[in-house]
Amino acid sequence: MHDFKYKNNNLYCEGLRVRDLAVRFGTPLHIYSYHTLTDHFIKLSKAFSAIDPLICYSVKANSNLAILKALVEKGAGLDIVSGGELFRALKAGCPAGKIVYASVGKTEREISSAISKGILFFNVESLPELKCIDRIARGLGKVTRVAIRINPDVEAKTHKFITTGKITNKFGIDLESAYRILLLRGKFRNVKICGLHIHIGSQITESAPFVAAVSKVSGFVRKLEAKGIKLEYLNIGGGLGIVYDRESPQTAQVYAHEITPLLKNTGLKIIMEPGRFIVGNAGILVTKVLYIKNTPKKKFIIVDGGMNDLIRPALYGAYHNILPLRKTFRCEKADVVGPICESGDFLAKERRIASAGEGEYLAVMSSGAYGFSMSSNYNSRLRAAEVMVSGKKARLIRKRETYADLIRNEIKG
Ligand code: LLP
Numbered sequence: 273m274h275d276f277k278y279k280n281n282n283l284y285c286e287g288l289r290v291r292d293l294a295v296r297f298g299t300p301l302h303i304y305s306y307h308t309l310t311d312h313f314i315k316l317s318k319a320f321s322a323i324d325p326l327i328c329y330s331v332k333a334n335s336n337l338a339i340l341k342a343l344v345e346k347g348a349g350l351d352i353v354s355g356g357e358l359f360r361a362l363k364a365g366c367p368a369g370k371i372v373y374a375s376v377g378k379t380e381r382e383i384s385s386a387i388s389k390g391i392l393f394f395n396v397e398s399l400p401e402l403k404c405i406d407r408i409a410r411g412l413g414k415v416t417r418v419a420i421r422i423n424p425d426v427e428a429k430t431h432k433f434i435t436t437g438k439i440t441n442k443f444g445i446d447l448e449s450a451y452r453i454l455l456l457r458g459k460f461r462n463v464k465i466c467g468l469h470i471h472i473g474s475q476i477t478e479s480a481p482f483v484a485a486v487s488k489v490s491g492f493v494r495k496l497e498a499k500g501i502k503l504e505y506l507n508i509g510g511g512l513g514i515v516y517d518r519e520s521p522q523t524a525q526v527y528a529h530e531i532t533p534l535l536k537n538t539g540l541k542i543i544m545e546p547g548r549f550i551v552g553n554a555g556i557l558v559t560k561v562l563y564i565k566n567t568p569k570k571k572f573i574i575v576d577g578g579m580n581d582l583i584r585p586a587l588y589g590a591y592h593n594i595l596p597l598r599k600t601f602r603c604e605k606a607d608v609v610g611p612i613c614e615s616g617d618f619l620a621k622e623r624r625i626a627s628a629g630e631g632e633y634l635a636v637m638s639s640g641a642y643g644f645s646m647s648s649n650y651n652s653r654l655r656a657a658e659v660m661v662s663g664k665k666a667r668l669i670r671k672r673e674t675y676a677d678l679i680r681n682e683i684k685g
Contacts, residue, residue: 273515274553275305276637281599283635287664290558291597294633297657298672299560300577302644304334306342306662308554309640313346316546319528323535325542326392328372330510331357333547333641334555338660338669340364343550349392351510351545355382362389372507372543374421374469376401376442383408393417395469395507397444399453402460409462419467419507420450422492424485428473428511431588437472437485444470447492454501467540468493471509474548477521479530482511486534493538506540512549516638517591524549548641555640557582557656558597559619561628562611571606573628578610579617580650582636582643586616593637594619596626603627608634612651644670652678 275286283290285305293303316327328349331340335357340350341364349370350361361371373386374395383405386394396402396418409416423444428435436443445453450468457465472485486508493503508531513521522530535542559577566572584590594608604627608620619636628634647655654673659666 274308276308276556276635278599283595283597283599285556285661288661288666290556290635291633293659293661293666294558294560294597296666297659297668299558299633300575300581300656301558302555302581302639302656302658303558303666304339304551304555304640304658304660304669306660309339309342309551310346312550312554313343313348315524316544316549317347319524320532320542320544322528322532323542325544326370328370328507328543328545329550330545330547331361332645334551334643334645335360336644336658336669337364338658338667339551340366342660344370349543351547355379355385358382358386358389358391368392372419372469372545374471374545378404380404380408384412387412387414387416393419393466393505395419395421397421399445399449402453402463406460406463415462415464417464417466419469419505420445420453420465421469421471422447422450422489424470424472424488426472426481426484426488428476428481429478430473430475430511430513431590433588434474435472436474437470437481447488450492451495454496455499457501465503467503467505467507467543469507469509471545472511474511475513476511477513477519479522479527482508482527483530483534486531490534490538493540504541505543506535506538507543507545508535510545510547510549512546514548514552514638514641517593550641552641553638555638555643557636557639557643559634559636561630561632561634564630571604573606573608573625573634575608575610575619575634577619577636577656578612578651578653579614580612580648580653581610581656582619582639583646583648584639584642585619585621586614587646592619592639594623594625595635595637596628597633597635600626600628612653649673649678654678
């Protein structure tokens, strides 16, 4: 499942000892395994080989150029949500014709540059946005392609902050409104509606919600065909869950087995937008123990990585396994907390965890997705360095920030 394993009681990333990397590059440090990253992409492609989908990796999960390039080289397209992600996607060498663009709030400037660059299509999330894209395309003398993002109103059975396919969520367009838009499609002269898009949420561990959503949307495709409306693409979004703790998410094969027949029936070209499935378990965050603090009620392991490096525990109460770099069988109950001035700054709470002494290192597992990409400079902390390991080679793919970086854009006056 991933290439972070103990050998002789030392944690390794592929062929390198993680402790050596921590000493060489400093902490906090994000370490990625190239093999795990690309292997997940390949696994998904193979599972769906019968329908040969375009897999557009979701840039928001981890947008480092080296990560994007590694996947693009394997044939991935990219799913973007901002002008900044478009910039990154092109810099990473992704052909514009393999980029799909979602987001409920695309600005005119973002729309205009995506049209000019010739992306595959926009995933449109509202009627006003569709009108805006049509107007901008007209101004540019172009016809641009869009897919309508459908809100299928299904329960994704995941954390409420990362559920997106319920009708009370801000995403997508309900089926009835989408139908009306499609009937009026001739009104939008500079937009060709070429497909439908769904994305029902993230960290979904069972196939049932995907099956429910795809079934709804494929019924809708048939209804449209009966009206003479022919589409080309169905984008089924991302959302595949991974193992953080004791989950047993569907594998790529099970997922493919469940939905391939439904997808085949649509006769449409399939696009998918996985993020976490590809990069989640391909990364860890290594952090150093600064102090052990015993209070009358609790033990705190205070580390040099905080909620600015990995916000998932603070924001969603998310569980990340925490392992010592040198295996030990002594365990104790503790909170693993960062240096930030917030009580929400924790990586683990009341966890039975391998005892780690001051100066030792811990690995926060499965932090490849929504780790660095959600990191910040809160408390004027420098964003961590990122390293990619392939076999016995490690390469810095993002330098640790400096104090000069912190104030680069500030104007003292
Ligand atoms: N497509 C769209 C339109 C999305 O909004 C997302 C994620 C994806 C694809 C990729 O989803 P994935 O395959 O990674 O589940 N920060 C949260 C996750 C937010 C997901 C946002 N949208 C977390 O750390 O759990």
